[in-house]
Amino acid sequence: MHELRSLLPYLKPYRRVFLVGLALVVISNFFATLGPRFLQHGIDALSDGGGFHEVRVAVALLLLVAIAGGVARYGMRELLNSGSRRVETDLRDQLYDHLQRMSAEFYDRYSTGDVMARTTNDLLAVRMVAGPALMYVVDTTIRALLIAPAMVAISAQLTLLALVPLIGLPIAMVSLGRVMHRRSQEIQAQFSELTSHAHENLSGVRVVRSYRQERAEIAHFRALNDTYLYRNLGLARVQGAFFPLLTLLGGLSGVVILYAGGKLVMAGSVSIGQFVAFGVYLAMLVWPMIALGWAFNLVQRGAASMGRINQLFREDPAITSPPSPTALPPATGARAVEFRDVWFSYPGARERGRVLQDISFRVERGSSLAIVGPTGSGKSTLVDLIVRTYDPDRGAVLIDGVDLRQLSLPDLRRAVGFVPQETFLFGETLRRNILLGAPDDGRLERVADISQLTEALPALPDGYDTMLGERGINLSGGQKQRAAIARALAQDPPVFVLDDALS
Structure with a gap:
């Protein structure tokens, strides 16, 4: 759970959004708890044979608090969910920035699929903590604080009896929560392995087909997917026991009210209106507690995912600029x-x-x-x-x-033009692939001529503005190499290095 503490700095910039959203939680619950009181007045007015005017007033007040509470709940959801989306966006941006600074040694240890899983699936789980989970935890807490005094005001004895079965809730949450946390970690780890395998095999699909390995790779993927299913089912079994247990405890409270409350009504200690209001109060309390179980599950999954994300943040790049970099001596070539x-x-x-x-x-x-x-x-x-x-x-x-x-790393990279052995092109236009941040000041045509890329232009439908497929799939191997050479030359580097880049 301590892993979620690292989420707090991302909440801070939007503290006003969250504070207003949480204030609306209080307001919505305040109006919600007024409803049973007006219902009580209306029923008691009918029971006592009073005028229908009191009933009309109770109906009008019920309608008013329902509308006010509904508006507040809409604002609550809008603010808290939008705030969690902003937190998710900031966290993703910072994580991507961090990954951009990681050295090759980092990517030797973490596969692309694993990193992708952490930046997508794990981030989603963390967002659910900052949004729905936070909302339901606060909502349930505030509702309990407002409803408990109202129930005590009707009958302290009945309140005590009704809450006895609910003592089992924290025990169930703690015991089953640990199991859910462990299984959530296993699920996220398996999802990373599944994503890594899919990414690797789809990237090398032509090799798989060339060596007739489709069935073997499908079988391997199916085995990984079955393991993912098995682990999800294991978590589902725990959740399947968790939620019915909460419902059972809530149902036992209802049985207590019906039995003990009925006796109090017959004895005249509690009016019919109070009895009905008490039952509504309990129903309003039990359902959020069941929802709290769902939120607790979200928190467990989010904590496991935040731990996996923090594992990336704790990685430091092995290659960095020195604190006081030295400049290269002046040179014109x-x-x-x-x-x-x-x-x-x-x-x-x-x-x-x-x-x-x-x-x-x-x-x-x-x-x-x-x-x-x-x-x-x-x-x-x-x-x-x-x-x-x-x-x-x-x-x-x-x-x-x-x-x-x-x-400094920027100075070094400006000084060295590098054409790797394995050519990589982005799914952008040929122009953007070659310039890659360099100004479009006429150098494009010059470096294309030097690298003999101009020979390929007549075959491209839009010339330099032809959109390339993933990894430049619509270019031949030689054309890719020439584009990579042109890209390195476009930076006009003083040092030019080719790693077996010519075929």
Whole structure:
């Protein structure tokens, strides 16, 4: 439950919205609790043989408080639910910003599907805590505080007897709540695994089909989905016992009222109107308590989900800008790159040994260097170190004599143009894919000509404004590579690095 404390800073900017919404909770319940009192007056007027004028007054007052209470409840729901949506949006924005700053080492440990599940399904569960759960918890508490004195005013003895069965409510909530929390965590974890599998296989669907693995992958997905179903059914069984138990306790209170209250009416201690009003008060109290069980379940799921989100927030990027970055020396063109006694092994795979050992070389300004070697010899690792995807374990990588770790990340990324081995294009126009933040000042045509991308333009229906599919699916492999080269050139970098980007 302590995980939900981290939600409080996101509520603070909208404290007025929530305070007004909670004030409307109080107002709506105030009007709701007046209804049984007017009902009592109307019934007693009929029982006592009074004039029908008193009945008309009671009906008018009942109608008035029903309208006022309904308006207040509408405002309550509108404000609290809209406030929770704003909290959800802010939390999602901050989480996305945090994920943008994470290093490659983070994404080595967290799959894309897992991260997606946390930013969607888990965020939804947290929103339900900030909205409906909060609303129902406060609503039930306020209603109990207003109704209990009204019930005591009718008959303290009957109130005590009616509330005895409800003592079991907190016991049921605590005992079953722990089980629901644990099972909620298991469900969210399984949903992440299911999402990861679906994302991976849909991304590689052509490979799956090429190797005739459709049935195997369907079977694997079905097994994961069945496990997800099994865990949800386990939670449903607990919930299935939880809500009927609450209803049973409420029903026992009704039985007590009918028996003990009937005796009081026959003895003349309580009027018929008071008896009916007391029953309405109890009904108004029992249903919110049942709804409180639903809200309690939302809180348990939300706490489990907030814990999974906080796990991401507690991750710190391994690659950051230094507190006092060093600027690169002034230069009008290319820059020199140097590896000095570099040793490196991948985080999380130290047992596989060093990928690079005691590597030293220098590439002077304006010159080129090609590095060849067998698969797995560390060629791509050299590129990863130049762009600071990782930092070396020992030694240093330098640009114009400045250690990359002393540069701010924006300065480093402006200095290095990088074309990865695996080309990635966004589902945007070709123009936006190439420029990617660079000004459209004529450089597009220049870099497209250098990368020989212009040869592909006649085949594209809208030229540079052709919308690309996911990962550039409507371009050939060679066209994707040329687009990636053009994109790196469009940044006009002093250092240009290609990782096996030419076929």
